[in-house]
Amino acid sequence: MYGVDVGTPGFLRARSWRWLRVRVLGLLSAESRLARVLTPPPDSSAPPGGSTARR
Structure with missing residues (x-):
């Protein structure tokens, strides 16, 4: 989107x-790879509370 070569x-x-x-905030608010990775859609198969691990 910005065409910035950080390399x-x-x-x-x-x-x-x-x-x-x-x-970064601009990329998070727009449709971008960064936004898809950091704000994935809710997973309806995941249990409430996140982790499935028990102690």
């Missing part, structure tokens, strides 16, 4: 944390 040496060091935060 370029020194690129992120030249940017502020605010710059990165704005882009």
